[in-house]
Amino acid sequence: MPELPEVETVRQGLLPIVKKKIIIKLDQRRPDLRWTLPKNMSSRLENTKICNISRRSKYLLFQLSSGETLIVHLGMSGRLLVLHDIEQTTTEVGSFNFKTHKYDKHDHIVMYLDSGIRVVYNDPRRFGAMDLISTLNLDNHKWLKKLGPEPLGNYFFADYLFEKLQKRKSSIKTSLMDQKIIAGLGNIYVLEVLWLCKIAPSRSANDVKMIEVERLIVAIRNVLARAIKAGGTSLQDFRRVGGELGYFQQSLQVYGRHKQQCKNIDCLGTIQRVKQLGRMSYYCDQCQK
DNA sequence: AGACGTACCTGACCGC
DNA sequence: TGCGGTCAGGTACGTC
Missing domain, CATH: 1.10.8.50 (Helicase, Ruva Protein; domain 3)
Structure with missing residues (x-):
């Protein structure tokens, strides 16, 4: 999978596009990736604003206005892709005319933002994972709490x-x-x-x-x-x-x-x-x- | 506790 | 062309 530099590259590419944008619709195409996706993921994400994206190790952390953080791991083959292209057919979603998403076989999750942009999670091998947790409890999440220091941080001696x-x-x-x-x-x-x-x-x-x-x-x-x-x-x-x-x-x-x-x-x-x-x-x- | 093998999944590629 | 084997950037879990 993406190691730290690849995850950081995704973070830096995504942040200016999604920061302060509202997720108006979340299309979850299957119940699981590597593990079962969080309960009621769509309703917990819809109508929340993405306040920031940070990174811990190989995990992307989407800090949401709802008080929760979406944790995303890209596994071996996961991709987050931003789409703003125009296709023929349109579907009414919120106040925007989104083009009907033409699904690739491995497009598992599609996020529709209030700027008219879609963020697609695609992952052929499905080794990726997502979870939602209260931002206050983030450090205690089982995926994060055992991690050693960040190699580019100030606590790596x-x-x-x-x-x-x-x-x-x-x-x-x-x-x-x-x-x-x-x-x-x-x-x-x-x-x-x-x-x-x-x-x-x-x-x-x-x-x-x-x-x-x-x-x-x-x-x-x-x-x-x-x-x-x-x-x-x-x-x-x-x-x-x-x-x-x-x-x-x-x-x-x-x-x-x-x-x-x-x-x-x-x-x-x-x-x-x-x-x-x-x-x-x-x-x-x-x-x- | 630490070490290690295995499992999870699809796709690309190589040799026959 | 097709088939079987191997490889791919990661993590969790069971067993010793």
């Missing part, structure tokens, strides 16, 4: 990460993908970060030295910030809210480069691909130790 890694018996890759330790990294960005820091993904987390943890922190912040600037990474599914591709895939140094030469200028190694706990890892066996 080398001391913290070093201590967490010391207690681990699993690999550094698995540990950095553990959302309880650090929130928002997935397979692609973890592998990029480990390549930059010349640490092998299979290395034991408790073997990583403090100096390396300091470099990891810098690399994590750097890679994420650059990926956000590039509008995320589009490999298969990811699209920005207007349907455009992100372009950070052009900047990937190791992910997906199986059998190709290592991009480290001092290294003659070849990128290896191995399965690690059911997921592909890409790394250079010459410069990553």
Whole structure:
């Protein structure tokens, strides 16, 4: 799925379009995504204003005037797309003439806003999820309460990460993908970060030295910030809210480069691909130790 | 408690 | 052309 930079790209694209807009109709096309959708979702969302969209880890948080927050996770293949195009047929919805939505097979939820714009949630694999919770209880939501610090926030320090890694018996890759330790990294960005820091993904987390943890922190912040600037990474599914591709895939140094030469200028190694706990890892066996 | 395998789902792609 | 196998950016849950 979208990792932190992709979710942030969606947030930044969506916010100026939906902020202060009222949801006049919500079309829920099926009872569930990965899990059952919240009870009475349509009636709880209709006629409420979207006050803000924030992000925690890979979750989008739509703060609503009703006092509730809509939590959205894009899973592996979820997209939020903004549509303002004109089609032939029109349907009266509120005071606007919305074009009849021509449903794609995987358009599961359509939000009609009072500006005449539709926001469509499309998700072929249906690994995504949504929930509604009182904004006051947001921090206690089961999806959010166990998350570790935001890597781009002010509470992500080398001391913290070093201590967490010391207690681990699993690999550094698995540990950095553990959302309880650090929130928002997935397979692609973890592998990029480990390549930059010349640490092998299979290395034991408790073997990583403090100096390396300091470099990891810098690399994590750097890679994420650059990926956000590039509008995320589009490999298969990811699209920005207007349907455009992100372009950070052009900047990937190791992910997906199986059998190709290592991009480290001092290294003659070849990128290896191995399965690690059911997921592909890409790394250079010459410069990553 | 932590580690790990599996399940959830569709679609694209590869080799035969 | 079709079929089976494998892969895909994530998270929760059961078991040890």
